[in-house]
Amino acid sequence: MAGAYILGIETSCDETAASVVYSGERLVSNVVFSQIAAHQPYGGVVPELASREHLKAIVPVVRKALADASQTYHSIDALAVTQGPGLAGALLVGIGYAKALAFALDKPLIAVNHLEGHIHAVLLEERQKNNREMSFPVLALVVSGGHTHLYLAEQQDEHWSYQNIGHTRDDAAGEAFDKVAKLLGLGYPGGPIIDKLSPHGDPTAVKFAPSQLKHRDRKDNGDPVAGSRFDFSYSGIKTSVLRYVERHDMEASIESRRKALSKMEKPALEDYLLHCDRQTLNLVASFQRALVGDLITKTLAAARACNAATLFVTGGVAANNELRRRFEQDATMEGLPAYFPSRPLSTDNAAMIAAAAYPKFLAGEFATMDFSAEAGMVLR
């Protein structure tokens, strides 16, 4: 089997990232230039701004990834780049750059699906720990700001195939975190803040009914195809938090918190705690408990129904402490080995793209120069 140094490039959303990975099993360098600081005043990702930031960052980020790996443009064996899904303009920056580089260097170029990358982030780190014996099928929960997807993954020789068995019907889990954080005046990005505040509140204080976490846009009785799906819904719980805020007249205190925090450049946990009353902390803790519980319940139900042998939990929300802890506990109780990427590889990065490209490199699945960004790309 041919070993290969692959340079991965990822620009699908927030991060401009480049990385060198050896044969999908050893992370040699990993550079992530986060644009969160640039986005913060806008409370989210703004596509054109994202593209402009990617343009500024991509050359130095790639250079640093090569230098950190003691590699050069000429010494690498292949390039890999994210094709989709993501923001079209942002994806195009990475694709355009990767194409030019591959053409100039006369190296093979591999197009990778971002979601497949998240799954391979787990594999890369397990191989690095010398764990090469994965039992199939693998059930992978990819959970982030834009995605809440369940894939059943199989491997045949070098070829990986994926079956989507569930996704969100409305809001992604990370989006719910972001929206709840914003409506409580906690700023952006919301997930890490809610994660940090939750241990300071009572997670049993506010009850969210299970019906608020149920999608209601289809009568799925008796339909075998629908019956085998494990879909999520996080729009209802967001509405419940909003209603709770309205009913308990929390608007004024939220507004003063929002104002106070927006004046600080980088609020610390103490600053957040200082501006959060007990009621808010309890609400935050209860929200996280309910959302995490729902992700776990549905994922484990899917694992049982599909006879999954291994569980992967990956994507930005996989960095959430409560999610990791409870997934580990509950999956272990069912005798299901559960794997997570380390925190740096949970959020968007290019190592996962370089890792996912390696089987394609071995199979000779190279991209032609006319391929383009696919904003709504599906993983199969």
Add this chain to the structure above:
Amino acid sequence: MATQEFITHSAEETIALGRTLGGMLAPPKLVLLRGDLGAGKTTLVKGIAEAFQAASAEDVTSPTFTLVHEYRGPQANLYHIDLYRIDTPRQLETLGLDDLITNNSILLIEWGEKFARFERERDVEIALERLDDRLGQRSSEPASNQGSEDSAENARRIRITTT
């Protein structure tokens, strides 16, 4: 200017109304969707997308993170746009929404009322609001029943205004 009002009692009914509404929309159109978080804007778009055979209801999801979701149908391209996080005209400019306005496109814009130009240019405005299920009171009024945070089968009032 004509206004029609509908009450739906479930997500299913809101989707069904979206389907009916979709049948009445011919491109090009600029449609503003107004309503608070959780008012049912994305749910209504599910029905509209089905009417245009552009996507099935289950595949229409919130565009908050991605800002623009595109659904291509045989007769029209639907653009579901969410300006929830867009605050200044400059940010709006950089989105390039003008490039999406063509003869066979329908723009469905959430939080478009933040910008005066959409108030002027809109062909249709759809205002959605949550109603308290039993009392028929506005959701912003304090509810008497503290224990019920359950909004499962809440009714929606949907007002459609055309120019």
